[in-house]
Amino acid sequence: MLGGMQDWPLLVWKLIDHAALHHGSREIVTARVEGGESRSNWREVRERALKVAQGLSRLGVRTGDRAATLAWNTQRHVECWYGISGMGAVAHTVNPRLFEEQIVYIINHAGDRVLFFDLTFVPLVERIAPKLNTVEHYVLMTGREHVPETSIPDLLAYEDLIAASDGDFEWANVDELTPAGLCYTSGTTGNPKGVLYTHRSNVLHTFGANSADALGLTSAATILPVVPMYHANAWGVPYAAAAAGAKLVMGGAHFDAPTLHGLIMREGVTLTAAVPTVWLAMLQHLEKSGQGMGELKRVVIGGSAVPRSMIVDFKEKYDVTVCHAWGMTEMSPLGTLGSLSAAALEKTQQEQFDIQTKQGRAIFGVEMKIVDDNGDEMPRDGKAFGHLMVRGPWVVREYYAGDGGHVLDADGWFDTGDVATIDPSGYMQITDRAKDVIKSGGEWISSIELENEAVGHAAVAEAAVIGLPHPKWDERPLLIVVRKPDTNPSKQDLLDHLEGRVAKWWMPNDVVFVDEIPHTATGKIQKLTLRQQFKDYRFPDAA
Ligand code: ADP
Numbered sequence: 001m002l003g004g005m006q007d008w009p010l011l012v013w014k015l016i017d018h019a020a021l022h023h024g025s026r027e028i029v030t031a032r033v034e035g036g037e038s039r040s041n042w043r044e045v046r047e048r049a050l051k052v053a054q055g056l057s058r059l060g061v062r063t064g065d066r067a068a069t070l071a072w073n074t075q076r077h078v079e080c081w082y083g084i085s086g087m088g089a090v091a092h093t094v095n096p097r098l099f100e101e102q103i104v105y106i107i108n109h110a111g112d113r114v115l116f117f118d119l120t121f122v123p124l125v126e127r128i129a130p131k132l133n134t135v136e137h138y139v140l141m142t143g144r145e146h147v148p149e150t151s152i153p154d155l156l157a158y159e160d161l162i163a164a165s166d167g168d169f170e171w172a173n174v175d176e177l178t179p180a181g182l183c184y185t186s187g188t189t190g191n192p193k194g195v196l197y198t199h200r201s202n203v204l205h206t207f208g209a210n211s212a213d214a215l216g217l218t219s220a221a222t223i224l225p226v227v228p229m230y231h232a233n234a235w236g237v238p239y240a241a242a243a244a245g246a247k248l249v250m251g252g253a254h255f256d257a258p259t260l261h262g263l264i265m266r267e268g269v270t271l272t273a274a275v276p277t278v279w280l281a282m283l284q285h286l287e288k289s290g291q292g293m294g295e296l297k298r299v300v301i302g303g304s305a306v307p308r309s310m311i312v313d314f315k316e317k318y319d320v321t322v323c324h325a326w327g328m329t330e331m332s333p334l335g336t337l338g339s340l341s342a343a344a345l346e347k348t349q350q351e352q353f354d355i356q357t358k359q360g361r362a363i364f365g366v367e368m369k370i371v372d373d374n375g376d377e378m379p380r381d382g383k384a385f386g387h388l389m390v391r392g393p394w395v396v397r398e399y400y401a402g403d404g405g406h407v408l409d410a411d412g413w414f415d416t417g418d419v420a421t422i423d424p425s426g427y428m429q430i431t432d433r434a435k436d437v438i439k440s441g442g443e444w445i446s447s448i449e450l451e452n453e454a455v456g457h458a459a460v461a462e463a464a465v466i467g468l469p470h471p472k473w474d475e476r477p478l479l480i481v482v483r484k485p486d487t488n489p490s491k492q493d494l495l496d497h498l499e500g501r502v503a504k505w506w507m508p509n510d511v512v513f514v515d516e517i518p519h520t521a522t523g524k525i526q527k528l529t530l531r532q533q534f535k536d537y538r539f540p541d542a543a
Helices: 013-022 042-058 075-086 100-110 119-131 158-163 199-209 232-244 257-267 276-289 308-318 349-357 447-455 491-498 527-533
Strands: 027-031 037-041 066-070 090-093 112-117 137-140 155-157 179-184 194-198 222-225 247-250 271-274 298-302 321-327 334-337 367-371 386-391 414-422 428-433 438-440 443-445 460-470 474-483 510-513
Touching: 013 042, 013 075, 013 199, 013 232, 027 075, 027 257, 037 042, 042 075, 042 158, 066 075, 066 100, 066 119, 075 090, 075 179, 075 247, 100 112, 100 119, 100 179, 100 194, 112 119, 119 137, 137 158, 155 158, 179 199, 179 232, 194 199, 199 232, 199 334, 222 232, 222 257, 232 247, 232 271, 232 321, 247 257, 257 276, 271 276, 276 298, 276 308, 276 460, 308 321, 308 349, 308 447, 321 349, 367 414, 428 447, 438 460, 447 460, 447 474, 447 491, 460 527, 491 510
Parallel strands: 027 247, 066 090, 066 112, 090 179, 112 137, 137 155, 222 247, 222 271, 271 298, 298 321, 474 510
Antiparallel strands: 027 037, 179 194, 321 334, 367 386, 386 414, 414 428, 438 443, 438 474, 460 474
C-alpha cells in the first residue's frame, strides 16, 4: 500500500522559485569582478537564471550535460548554478586555485560542454583552452564592453547570452535523482575525484543546513559566504539562502580582511561562513584598526580545525559566536555543527569554549560512528579515537565515472579519512586526517590538538605539527611555527606554553620557525609538502 501524500520532486529550481515568489525583493549584493558593487534581488536573479537556462538550451545543452564554472562568489555565479541545473544539466564548479594540469584534467574528465568563467581567469583559459577536449562554448561572465582581445575560441559574453533570451522558458521537470551539481575533491594524493550531487541530495542538504542548530538561516538574516562556491558548494549557502529568503552578500574576488570587513559593516551582515585562515587575518585586521563587527552575530567556521583562541577572541572582543562546522565535498558538505546543546548552555563560559572547539554534533540526516582498524565500532566516550564513518542521503555513494571503485562498506558507510572522538553528548572532535596522525610508541598523537594549543600562544600566527621518524618511538611530533610580525618567541617559550596544556608524551621533540606554511587550494595546511620539506630533518635526540 502507498501513502496518500503528494510526490513533490525535490528539485533545486524550486528553491529559487520560492525565493522569487516569497522573498522577491530580498537583496543579493556583489562586489563585482569588474569593480564596484551590484545590487539585485531573488526575483531578478531567478529571471536571469531562467534566461541562462534558455540560452544553454539554445546552445544545444541537454539533460545530463555538464557545464562548468571557473568563478568567484557573485550574483552571476548564482544565476549559473540555478540556470544550469534548472534546465536539467549539471553545474560543475571548478576550483581555480588548483594546479593548471588538474583544472585541465577535471574539465576533460567531467566532459564539460560549456565553460563559464570570470574576467580574472581570461589568461588561464587562454592557456588551457587548446587542451580542453570537450568544451564547445566559452562564456565570459561579464558584459560585452569588458570582453578583451583574446585567443579563446567561440567566446560569448554572458550578458549577450542573457539578452538573447526572452525568459519564456520552463524549468526542467527531471527526476529528483538526476544530477544537479559536480564538484571534485582537491586531490592532494592522486587525481581529483568528482562528487555528483543529485537534485534530491542538494534539496535535502538545504533542509538540513537550515535547521536551527546548523546554519539556521531566516528571512531576516544577511549572510556573507566567504567560502567559495567552488569549495564544496559554499557549504550550501546559495541554496539555503534561497530557501530562507535571506539576503546574500557576495565578495567576488575579494578574500582580504579590509574588503570583507567593509561588506560586513555596510550590508549589515549577521552571519558568515569561512575557513579559519580568513578569520586569522580578520582578527589581526580588527586588532590593528580598532574596529568592531557591526551586526555580525555568528560566524560558521570549518574546513580546518578552529583554534580555541579564535573562538575566545570572537566572543570576548566582538561578542560574536563561533559555530564550528565539519564536513567534506563528499557530504555536500555539511556533517556536524558545534552549536551548544541544552546541557552545554548550563556550563561556564570556559567550558562552553571547550565544547565549541569540538567539531560538533550531527545534523539530522547524517549518521556517524567511529571504528577501529578492524571496522569494529568504538565507544562514544569522548576519549577513544577511530576512523570516522558516515552515511546519509547527502553523502557520496560513488565517485563520478566510478573512480576509486566501491567507496562504501557492506553496510553503506563511507570512510571520511578523518580520525575522531565522539563524546556521550554526541559532540565529535576531529583529531587528525588518518594519514596525518602521529604514531608514537604504538599510541596516537593528535597533530590538530597540538596545533590548536600552539596557536593559543600570543606570538604565533600559524602552527603545523607533523610526525617525523624517530629511532625509539617510530614517530615524534615536530612543531612548525610562523611567528606574528614583530615578535620573536623562542623554542623554549613555545614548549613552556604547551607544558601542562597537552599530555607530557605529546610534547613536540623540537620546534622550528618558518616564514610561511604551505596551504592547499582549499586553505588547508599542506602536510604532505611539509613532510617532504622536512624529510632530511633529524630530531636533536635522535642522533
Ligand atoms: P578538500 O579536500 O577539497 O580540501 P573538503 O572540504 O572536502 O575539501 O575537505 C574535507 C576535509 O577537511 C575533512 O575530511 C576534514 O579532514 C577537513 N575538515 C573540514 N572541516 C574541518 C574542521 N572543522 N576541523 C578539522 N578538519 C576539518
